[in-house]
Amino acid sequence: MHRRNFLQATSLGFGWLGFSALASSEAVQAIQSNKRVIFLCMKGAPSHIDTFDYKPKLNADSGKPGARAGSKLLGSRWKFKQHGESGQWMSELFPKLATCADDLCFLRGMETEIPAHPQAYLQMHTGSSQFVRPSLGAWTHYGLGSMNDNLPGFITMTPASGLGGAQNYGSAFLPAHHQGTRLGTERRPIAGVDMANLAPILERSKQRRELDLLQEFNQSKLTREQHDPQVEGLIESFELGFRMQNEMPKVLDLSLESQTTRNLYGIGDPTTDDFGRKCLLARRMVEAGVRFVEINHGDWDHHANIGTKLPASCASVDKPLRGLLTDLKAKGLLKDTLVIWGGEFGRTPHAEGGDGRDHNVKAFTMWMAGGGVRAGHSHGVSDDYGYQTVEGKITIPDWHATILHLLGMDHRKLTYQHAGRDFRLTDVKGRVVHEIIA
Amino acid sequence: MQSRSATVCWRPVYGLDSDPVPGSMIARSGDGPLGGQRFQAITEEKITAASGSFRSLYLPIARSVQPESLSIFDFTDPNIVLGSRDTTIVPPQALYLLNGAFMDQQAKAMAKRVMSIDGFEDRFTLACQLAYCRKPYADEITAAKKLRGEDLAAWTSICRALLSSADFLFIN
Numbered sequence: 293m294h295r296r297n298f299l300q301a302t303s304l305g306f307g308w309l310g311f312s313a314l315a316s317s318e319a320v321q322a323i324q325s326n327k328r329v330i331f332l333c334m335k336g337a338p339s340h341i342d343t344f345d346y347k348p349k350l351n352a353d354s355g356k357p358g359a360r361a362g363s364k365l366l367g368s369r370w371k372f373k374q375h376g377e378s379g380q381w382m383s384e385l386f387p388k389l390a391t392c393a394d395d396l397c398f399l400r401g402m403e404t405e406i407p408a409h410p411q412a413y414l415q416m417h418t419g420s421s422q423f424v425r426p427s428l429g430a431w432t433h434y435g436l437g438s439m440n441d442n443l444p445g446f447i448t449m450t451p452a453s454g455l456g457g458a459q460n461y462g463s464a465f466l467p468a469h470h471q472g473t474r475l476g477t478e479r480r481p482i483a484g485v486d487m488a489n490l491a492p493i494l495e496r497s498k499q500r501r502e503l504d505l506l507q508e509f510n511q512s513k514l515t516r517e518q519h520d521p522q523v524e525g526l527i528e529s530f531e532l533g534f535r536m537q538n539e540m541p542k543v544l545d546l547s548l549e550s551q552t553t554r555n556l557y558g559i560g561d562p563t564t565d566d567f568g569r570k571c572l573l574a575r576r577m578v579e580a581g582v583r584f585v586e587i588n589h590g591d592w593d594h595h596a597n598i599g600t601k602l603p604a605s606c607a608s609v610d611k612p613l614r615g616l617l618t619d620l621k622a623k624g625l626l627k628d629t630l631v632i633w634g635g636e637f638g639r640t641p642h643a644e645g646g647d648g649r650d651h652n653v654k655a656f657t658m659w660m661a662g663g664g665v666r667a668g669h670s671h672g673v674s675d676d677y678g679y680q681t682v683e684g685k686i687t688i689p690d691w692h693a694t695i696l697h698l699l700g701m702d703h704r705k706l707t708y709q710h711a712g713r714d715f716r717l718t719d720v721k722g723r724v725v726h727e728i729i730a
Numbered sequence: 731m732q733s734r735s736a737t738v739c740w741r742p743v744y745g746l747d748s749d750p751v752p753g754s755m756i757a758r759s760g761d762g763p764l765g766g767q768r769f770q771a772i773t774e775e776k777i778t779a780a781s782g783s784f785r786s787l788y789l790p791i792a793r794s795v796q797p798e799s800l801s802i803f804d805f806t807d808p809n810i811v812l813g814s815r816d817t818t819i820v821p822p823q824a825l826y827l828l829n830g831a832f833m834d835q836q837a838k839a840m841a842k843r844v845m846s847i848d849g850f851e852d853r854f855t856l857a858c859q860l861a862y863c864r865k866p867y868a869d870e871i872t873a874a875k876k877l878r879g880e881d882l883a884a885w886t887s888i889c890r891a892l893l894s895s896a897d898f899l900f901i902n
Contacts, residue, residue: 471820473820473821473822474822487825488825489825489828490825490829491829492828492829493828494887498887501876501887502828502877502887503828503891504876505876505887506895509870509873509895509897510895512867513897514896522896522900526824526896526899530821530824530827530828530894532821532824533822533824533828534824534828536825537829
């Protein structure tokens with residue numbers, strides 16, 4: 293029996309269909325803008341004050357008392373300049389990314405609720421720090437479906453193992469096949485990492501017969517016990533695993549890229565090799581049809597020794613970021629790919645200890661690039677010290693609503709019924725930030 | 731969109747995680763003792779490849795590296811304290827079960843055990859008893875018969891299918 297017919301003919305076909313395939317999907321608009329997402333998650337929270345939010349008054353007032361009792365303001369020791377025709381302010385820590393200034397849209401009024409990593413990280417990824425909810429990637433996959441049935445629709449590279457772990461790429465109550473597939477382990481290099489067991493141990497038709505038998509056992513269970521989304525997820529993951537055997541190894545094989553391309557991403561240079569590989573893999577994945585790719589990178593949690601640690605973190609990503617944007621453009625992909633960069637919050641203008649910054653939730657900076665995003669633009673302003681947003685505030689629900697909008701979806705209408713009511717990524721909140729839409 | 735999760739079960743089925751899965755397989759296949767000597771491993775490759783015939787309790791855990799048979803089934807990060815483990819259902823797990831060397835070994839061992847008696851139906855009944863702790867249903871017997879062949883390769887496939895199926899991986 294053909295596997296698609298098998299899945300569609302049975303009761304579990306409901307879970308298999310993407311939301312967009314359902315007749316009454318008003319949430320997906322007629323014209324889709326972006327088709328894919330690359331989310332570059334800088335875990336630990338990069339300092340916005342030293343990278344993308346220029347605060348000359350903070351430098352002038354360095355040493356004066358800060359917002360927290362007993363603290364002192366710490367100016368940024370890195371020079372800021374305007375870049376590109378759009379005149380974007382960026383610090384000297386991102387010299388290569390600065391050449392792409394005209395492609396970037398800075399969101400300088402970002403705001404989140406809880407200044408602790410696990411909660412903020414979870415909220416950024418799922419919309420909630422208190423309840424188990426589907427991740428941004430899962431909602432995206434639920435809304436738009438897969439572009440390539442032979443690959444996972446949502447892949448996450450070196451995801452955080454703490455801070456909520458798999459919940460950050462999980463599907464919660466959505467059908468199980470919307471969850472992210474993990475590649476690599478946090479804090480370990482991605483080089484040499486493969487999705488294991490892609491090589492079939494049986495000849496294809498023999499393996500197919502064995503898999504058919506396995507699926508009949510599963511279907512038998514499902515028929516006896518009626519609906520169970522976990523068993524449906526298992527069935528679908530085996531079918532996808534079977535299809536991936538052919539296509540996934542090619543996607544992961546960076547030797548298929550030219551030396552020029554690998555140099556563009558900084559692969560081969562110890563400083564940029566790891567993030568460079570992840571970025572190139574991301575480009576290959578989205579090019580092959582993966583809908584949502586997340587890269588979790590770094591530890592940007594610079595409570596101490598920011599003078600040495602922040603430049604090192606920036607150096608590890610600067611060249612690969614330029615490489616990724618340049619390459620996506622060259623391949624004609626940037627116009628319908630949404631690229632997002634940022635961490636779970638920012639860092640304080642006042643010092644922590646001698647040479648560090650603490651967590652800052654009332655103002656921080658992220659940037660976006662790609663289809664539908666106002667390039668060479670900046671939205672949101674923080675106060676003179678970069679502590680609190682004074683204009684153009686974007687909360688996490690606003691950020692989620694805007695991302696879904698850029699993917700052609702209405703965040704209020706992308707819903708799923710569970711436990712008797714409709715749920716959505718933005719819960720009861722969220723405003724699309726039209727000011728950053730081109 | 732009707733909610734179909736509101737059915738009349740008092741507790742949903744839940745998946746086995748990384749400890750019981752390999753251990754149960756070894757118990758079913760009879761491939762070696764469940765316990766053994768302390769495992770000596772000094773390289774990352776040795777740790778990742780470790781499984782042997784040991785229960786996961788005896789496998790080596792380094793701070794940032796675990797044996798594949800554990801990490802693929804959501805073994806927790808040894809660096810942190812975790813209240814409850816993640817449960818994921820993803821293609822890499824399916825690939826591990828379909829193509830993994832450990833699975834192949836267990837399925838072969840279980841097939842040999844099952845082939846020690848005669849008759850297709852008797853063999854399949856024993857296989858089900860081992861995997862599911864119950865007798866097979868009629869439709870399962872019919873499905874298994876479709877896999878042509880009575881040799882070790884065929885029975886390895888049948889046993890691997892049983893050990894990869896929902897009834898083995900999920901607890902009711």
